[in-house]
Amino acid sequence: MEETISLKELLQTIKKRLALILAITLTAVIISGVVSFFVLTPIYQASTQILVNQQKEDQMMYNQSELNANLQLINTYNVIIKSPAILDLVVEELSLDMTASELNSKISVANQGDSQVVNISVQDENPQTAADIANMVASVFSKEIAEIMNVNNVSVLAPATVADGQSPVKPQPLLNVAIALVVGLMAGVGLAFLLEFLDNTVKTEQDIEKLLGLPVLGVISEIEDSKKASMMNMKQTRTRGETVGS
Numbered sequence: 001m002e003e004t005i006s007l008k009e010l011l012q013t014i015k016k017r018l019a020l021i022l023a024i025t026l027t028a029v030i031i032s033g034v035v036s037f038f039v040l041t042p043i044y045q046a047s048t049q050i051l052v053n054q055q056k057e058d059q060m061m062y063n064q065s066e067l068n069a070n071l072q073l074i075n076t077y078n079v080i081i082k083s084p085a086i087l088d089l090v091v092e093e094l095s096l097d098m099t100a101s102e103l104n105s106k107i108s109v110a111n112q113g114d115s116q117v118v119n120i121s122v123q124d125e126n127p128q129t130a131a132d133i134a135n136m137v138a139s140v141f142s143k144e145i146a147e148i149m150n151v152n153n154v155s156v157l158a159p160a161t162v163a164d165g166q167s168p169v170k171p172q173p174l175l176n177v178a179i180a181l182v183v184g185l186m187a188g189v190g191l192a193f194l195l196e197f198l199d200n201t202v203k204t205e206q207d208i209e210k211l212l213g214l215p216v217l218g219v220i221s222e223i224e225d226s227k228k229a230s231m232m233n234m235k236q237t238r239t240r241g242e243t244v245g246s
Contacts, residue, residue: 017192028184036176042168044127046160048134052116078109081141089140127162134160
């Protein structure tokens with residue numbers, strides 16, 4: 001016999017375990033907030049832009065083939081920017097206490113759409129350090145690429161700067177708390193249904209009907225203490241009246 005669960009039973013289970021669900025959700029939110037605000041180190045990001053464009057003095061316009069060639073070079077440049085040939089010089093110039101491999105993990109390079117603009121982003125615990133690294137990477141690359149590929153088609157378009165009151169890119173406390181709220185709520189509801197599924201005790205007449213497959217003919221209800229006291233008082237009053245009458 002296949003057992004089905006109605007929407008009413010689901011809502012009753014949630015209502016029954018509401019305290020547990022709220023406790024788990026609140027705990028997840030508090031832990032997420034404490035970790036996001038007080039444990040995780042804020043990471044800042046600074047970005048600079050370089051322009052890939054062959055310099056020509058004898059003509060003002062570029063044909064389509066030259067533009068396509070520059071766009072194809074961008075993928076090669078993205079690899080060279082993060083290569084030890086560039087990053088070792090950046091580490092040396094800034095006297096950074098890290099290796100080129102460690103610096104590589106802080107840098108991301110990507111061109112914006114199909115444009116000839118390459119965006120160099122650096123993430124660091126210090127916003128000024130992130131800006132200094134981004135600017136130095138762009139500066140070193142624009143100088144070294146002339147020797148590496150015998151071209152002179154890179155120029156710095158927009159240097160990285162540090163804004164007043166700059167906000168970190170991660171962690172994002174509000175987003176983390178929102179995720180923890182959803183995850184905690186899902187975990188609480190899931191645990192509530194699991195406990196309900198594992199609970200095989202008989203509590204109501206409906207449980208008896210499900211367990212035995214027989215209809216309930218009668219129910220002996222429990223008398224509350226207040227009603228018991230009221231009934232006892234009525235009985236004592238009646239007894240006294242009968243005694244006086246006799």
